[in-house]
Amino acid sequence: MKRYDDRQRDPRKEVDVMDLNDRPRNSGKRKNSNNIKQNNKSGNYNSQKSNSKKSNTQNTRSVNSAPRGARTKVKIKNLNKEFTIITYVFLALFMCLTIYLMYYVQFVSEDFMNNPYNARLDHLSETTIKGDIISSDGEILATTNVDQNGYESRVYPHGDMYAHVVGYSANGMSGIEKDANYNMLRSNSFFLTKIVNEIAGKKNQGDTVVSTVDSRLQSAAYNALGNNKGAIICIEPSTGKVLAMVSKPDFDPNSIEANWDEYISDDESSVLLNRTTQGLYAPGSTFKMVTLMAYMDQYKDYDDFYYDCNGEYNLSDHSMHCYNNKAHGPENLLDAFGNSCNCAFSEIGLKLNINGYGKLCDDLLFNTELPTNLSNTTTSRFSLNADDSDSTIAQTAIGQGQTMVSPIHMAMLASAIANDGLLMKPYVIDHVQNDQGHVVKNYKSQAYGQLIDGNTAAKMDEYMRYVVTNGTASSLMSDQYCAYGKTGTADFSSDMDKNHSWFVGYAENYYGKEIAVAVIVEEVPSGSPYAVPATKEILDTYFSY
Amino acid sequence: MLHVLISASRFSLIIFMAVYTFYSFTALKSNIKPASQEKLFKKQTRLMYMFLINANLILYLLYQDVRILILAICEIVLFMLTFVIYKKIYSNASKSLVNNMCMLLAVSFVILTRLDIDKAIKQFVFAAVAIVITCFIPIIVAKLEGLSKLGMFYGIIGIIGLALVLVIAQTTYGAKLSLSIGPVVIQPSEFIKIIFIFFVACMLKDIEDFKYLVKVTIIAAIHVLILVMSKDLGGALIFLVTYLVMLYVSTRNPFYMFIGLVAGALASIVAYFLFSHIQARVIAWKDPLSVINDQGYQICQSLFAIGYGGWFGTGLGQGMPEKIPVVTTDFVFSAISEEMGVLFSICIIFLCINCFLMMFNISLQIKDYFYKLIALGIGTLYGAQTFLALGGVIKFIPSTGVTLPLVSYGGSSLFCIIILFAIIQGLYVRENNEDMEYEEIR
Numbered sequence: 002m003k004r005y006d007d008r009q010r011d012p013r014k015e016v017d018v019m020d021l022n023d024r025p026r027n028s029g030k031r032k033n034s035n036n037i038k039q040n041n042k043s044g045n046y047n048s049q050k051s052n053s054k055k056s057n058t059q060n061t062r063s064v065n066s067a068p069r070g071a072r073t074k075v076k077i078k079n080l081n082k083e084f085t086i087i088t089y090v091f092l093a094l095f096m097c098l099t100i101y102l103m104y105y106v107q108f109v110s111e112d113f114m115n116n117p118y119n120a121r122l123d124h125l126s127e128t129t130i131k132g133d134i135i136s137s138d139g140e141i142l143a144t145t146n147v148d149q150n151g152y153e154s155r156v157y158p159h160g161d162m163y164a165h166v167v168g169y170s171a172n173g174m175s176g177i178e179k180d181a182n183y184n185m186l187r188s189n190s191f192f193l194t195k196i197v198n199e200i201a202g203k204k205n206q207g208d209t210v211v212s213t214v215d216s217r218l219q220s221a222a223y224n225a226l227g228n229n230k231g232a233i234i235c236i237e238p239s240t241g242k243v244l245a246m247v248s249k250p251d252f253d254p255n256s257i258e259a260n261w262d263e264y265i266s267d268d269e270s271s272v273l274l275n276r277t278t279q280g281l282y283a284p285g286s287t288f289k290m291v292t293l294m295a296y297m298d299q300y301k302d303y304d305d306f307y308y309d310c311n312g313e314y315n316l317s318d319h320s321m322h323c324y325n326n327k328a329h330g331p332e333n334l335l336d337a338f339g340n341s342c343n344c345a346f347s348e349i350g351l352k353l354n355i356n357g358y359g360k361l362c363d364d365l366l367f368n369t370e371l372p373t374n375l376s377n378t379t380t381s382r383f384s385l386n387a388d389d390s391d392s393t394i395a396q397t398a399i400g401q402g403q404t405m406v407s408p409i410h411m412a413m414l415a416s417a418i419a420n421d422g423l424l425m426k427p428y429v430i431d432h433v434q435n436d437q438g439h440v441v442k443n444y445k446s447q448a449y450g451q452l453i454d455g456n457t458a459a460k461m462d463e464y465m466r467y468v469v470t471n472g473t474a475s476s477l478m479s480d481q482y483c484a485y486g487k488t489g490t491a492d493f494s495s496d497m498d499k500n501h502s503w504f505v506g507y508a509e510n511y512y513g514k515e516i517a518v519a520v521i522v523e524e525v526p527s528g529s530p531y532a533v534p535a536t537k538e539i540l541d542t543y544f545s546y
Numbered sequence: 547m548l549h550v551l552i553s554a555s556r557f558s559l560i561i562f563m564a565v566y567t568f569y570s571f572t573a574l575k576s577n578i579k580p581a582s583q584e585k586l587f588k589k590q591t592r593l594m595y596m597f598l599i600n601a602n603l604i605l606y607l608l609y610q611d612v613r614i615l616i617l618a619i620c621e622i623v624l625f626m627l628t629f630v631i632y633k634k635i636y637s638n639a640s641k642s643l644v645n646n647m648c649m650l651l652a653v654s655f656v657i658l659t660r661l662d663i664d665k666a667i668k669q670f671v672f673a674a675v676a677i678v679i680t681c682f683i684p685i686i687v688a689k690l691e692g693l694s695k696l697g698m699f700y701g702i703i704g705i706i707g708l709a710l711v712l713v714i715a716q717t718t719y720g721a722k723l724s725l726s727i728g729p730v731v732i733q734p735s736e737f738i739k740i741i742f743i744f745f746v747a748c749m750l751k752d753i754e755d756f757k758y759l760v761k762v763t764i765i766a767a768i769h770v771l772i773l774v775m776s777k778d779l780g781g782a783l784i785f786l787v788t789y790l791v792m793l794y795v796s797t798r799n800p801f802y803m804f805i806g807l808v809a810g811a812l813a814s815i816v817a818y819f820l821f822s823h824i825q826a827r828v829i830a831w832k833d834p835l836s837v838i839n840d841q842g843y844q845i846c847q848s849l850f851a852i853g854y855g856g857w858f859g860t861g862l863g864q865g866m867p868e869k870i871p872v873v874t875t876d877f878v879f880s881a882i883s884e885e886m887g888v889l890f891s892i893c894i895i896f897l898c899i900n901c902f903l904m905m906f907n908i909s910l911q912i913k914d915y916f917y918k919l920i921a922l923g924i925g926t927l928y929g930a931q932t933f934l935a936l937g938g939v940i941k942f943i944p945s946t947g948v949t950l951p952l953v954s955y956g957g958s959s960l961f962c963i964i965i966l967f968a969i970i971q972g973l974y975v976r977e978n979n980e981d982m983e984y985e986e987i988r
Binding site: 081102199 | 547
């Protein structure tokens with residue numbers, strides 16, 4: 002076949018100097034076809050020259066003649082390798098291109114296309130009635146009403162209750178209305194129905210988006226927050242499903258257009274802001290969870306921790322106080338956490354290696370975009386340098402200072418601890434179905450990864466349970482479920498009479514049903530734990546069905 | 547009712563195209579009988595006419611413009627004429643290549659009629675003139691034995707031509723490409739592609755020593771550099787790849803190829819940091835949505851179009867391809883994807899692959915070393931340009947602003963590519979004729 006020993010010759014000479022006549026026809030022909038098959042797997046020739054055998058008698062002789070093959074072999078064999086390489090390189094490139102195109106259409110395009118700059122979405126609404134949004138238990142949260150004249154209007158039967166999770170679709174869009182706009186504008190109705198509609202000139206029914214939100218829990222959370230400002234988010238730790246998401250103050254998406262100017266001009270209460278994902282708050286004592294994890298990480302002998310609290314912790318430039326200046330007396334680490342002892346945690350903070358502390362916070366998703374499938378989440382902030390003053394370090398350790406967190410971030414931490422350290426990405430759209438209820442697209446739950454080491458998560462279980470059994474969240478004791486958590490009170494201004502009240506934690510029952518929650522109630526009078534009773538209402542509801 | 551027709555034609559057009567593509571690969575099989583191959587080509591031409599008739603009827607029903615019907619008839623006549631010309635003048639030409647050329651032109655005519663009937667008419671005229679001119683190519687190729695002795699002449703013409711463009715050309719979409727002579731706007735770099743291939747083939751057919759190679763490489767590099775300065779990145783890349791492949795095949799030294807690729811990569815990195823317009827393209831490639839208002843607008847609209855069309859397309863006239871800037875030239879592939887479907891687009895990619903394979907195949911068969919290199923150069927140029935054009939619009943690679951051969955609107959580009967196809971055919975015919983002479987001598 003191919004003679005490699007010839008390869009060193011000058012190709013030019015091979016071309017110029019060749020003897021074409023010394024080869025018997027038939028063998029030459031056969032060899033040629035072998036040559037082609039073996040050396041050019043793309044198998045793309047020898048056919049053209051013989052194609053006109055019948056139709057073009059004029060050329061029959063040349064077409065069928067073997068010598069071409071024979072000569073080709075003599076002269077060109079040395080270039081076959083180069084040609085083959087180049088051919089394969091190009092073929093590989095084109096194949097990658099084709100595969101990429103297929104991948105894009107099948108898996109990427111849907112999410113990519115759901116963009117306000119995509120004028121095609123408006124075009125779709127001319128042929129499709131935008132589909133419904135329903136809760137996981139089948140409550141209609143948003144639907145399109147069509148009146149006798151064909152005029153369409155978007156209706157939200159529950160008004161304010163789902164304002165932030167479902168969102169609005171006038172004057173722009175938000176929430177699921179925005180994230181799943183494209184899905185609801187597409188119709189996967191039965192194809193015969195679509196053909197009939199097309200002939201009749203009727204619009205197709207868009208697909209229905211099924212949310213992960215449970216209407217019973219959402220309603221409980223909505224009522225638990227009452228007339229206060231604040232935010233509540235509940236996540237199922239094993240999947241990342243968002244079960245409830247409430248932010249107050251809220252608005253009625255049915256009348257958003259009429260009240261738009263008012264909402265826009267009101268800077269103070271920021272009605273349109275979804276506080277669960279976009280609000281940033283000082284974490285207060287809930288941040289002691291993070292400080293505790295850092296301490297357990299850095300001091301393997303944390304069981305031997307001992308501190309005698311007299312209600313005050315003096316630093317060179319500042320003194321820290323426990324809540325109401327209460328002296329907790331001698332404490333181990335568990336007591337300090339259960340009592341939410343500011344003095345003990347100031348001491349812990351000052352013992353920490355600051356770089357390690359900062360690294361842990363980075364690992365726990367501070368200063369980075371949160372891994373969620375929700376749009377518009379705000380990044381939590383943590384910053385501390387080794388040369389910061391003692392008071393700054395102590396303040397940071399107890400959750401004051403520069404640290405800012407969003408409620409969903411705290412719920413994610415709780416969720417990861419509840420799920421043995423494995424964080425599932427929160428998501429709010431469960432699946433898309435057509436008007437007959439057949440699933441068109443399923444959003445699977447996705448793991449972010451091991452956020453917290455399994456042993457640490459197990460230890461945190463113990464500590465957060467102690468807060469409920471012996472500490473500041475004792476009202477969450479119940480025979481229906483087992484709650485874990487951490488309370489917090491965060492100063493937000495110089496007005497010492499008002500604080501933000503926090504609860505971050507999770508609960509489970511005997512059957513393995515689990516829920517992680519983050520509750521923040523804004524600007525409530527100091528001294529009364531608003532978040533804990535709100536959490537109790539939610540947990541009582543959740544474990545009642 | 548029209549809607550139903552359009553919906554039905556979504557599928558029929560894909561079927562015509564898919565069957566056509568299937569035949570074009572079946573015809574490549576090494577063990578196929580000539581008679582059945584001939585039948586396949588006949589079937590292909592029929593599919594081509596059916597495609598044109600079907601698509602143009604839908605377009606006529608949609609837009610109620612008589613010109614569409616007239617144009618459709620003209621197109622069919624042109625194709626018939628092309629087949630006759632190739633049968634008479636290019637006796638024994640590669641039918642596969644002729645068919646593919648016509649099919650790609652047919653797709654181009656249909657999508658341009660959909661987008662802008664005036665451009666479709668112009669495109670048709672360009673194609674017709676180019677095909678008439680190609681009648682003379684085999685004569686030129688066969689008669690002008692001296693073609694291979696003018697190496698430096700081609701090189702100098704090429705450099706002067708490109709430099710002229712750089713100095714006096716108009717700027718379109720950020721690149722200096724076009725030259726107006728009276729009412730005619732031409733893109734000389736398209737024609738210089740042909741001259742460049744001749745230059746490289748002339749020079750590399752007699753490699754004297756390493757010094758000589760360096761000299762040739764420098765001249766080729768000047769071409770590329772002028773194109774980079776004109777901000778025609780796609781053009782520069784095509785020239786570079788064509789040169790490297792021809793160098794590699796003629797020296798059979800993979801080391802040169804390797805050196806060339808490394809030099810190209812280094813130059814790209816330097817260029818990335820030097821030129822803001824290159825950075826803009828890379829940003830638009832990495833995350834187009836983040837710069838959708840700006841550099842990313844075009845590629846985003848292109849991706850919206852492809853996604854909106856999905857596998858089967860929206861049907862002719864049902865999409866919004868006009869939202870994509872310069873849709874008739876660089877982004878014509880997105881428009882096709884949107885309205886005729888990604889399945890149809892994949893068929894187009896395969897047709898392009900088929901053309902590429904045919905060109906390499908022909909090059910492999912040619913015995914005269916000079917002509918062999920020319921065929922190789924044309925094949926490489928075609929492959930590289932197609933890849934850059936397709937890859938750019940689907941965001942597989944950063945967009946380089948290259949037209950899709952035979953499909954994109956544009957006189958110079960169409961002209962040049964039809965001539966290249968004709969040269970390949972001319973070489974193929976010449977080869978066969980030599981065989982015939984040889985037979986006669988015997």
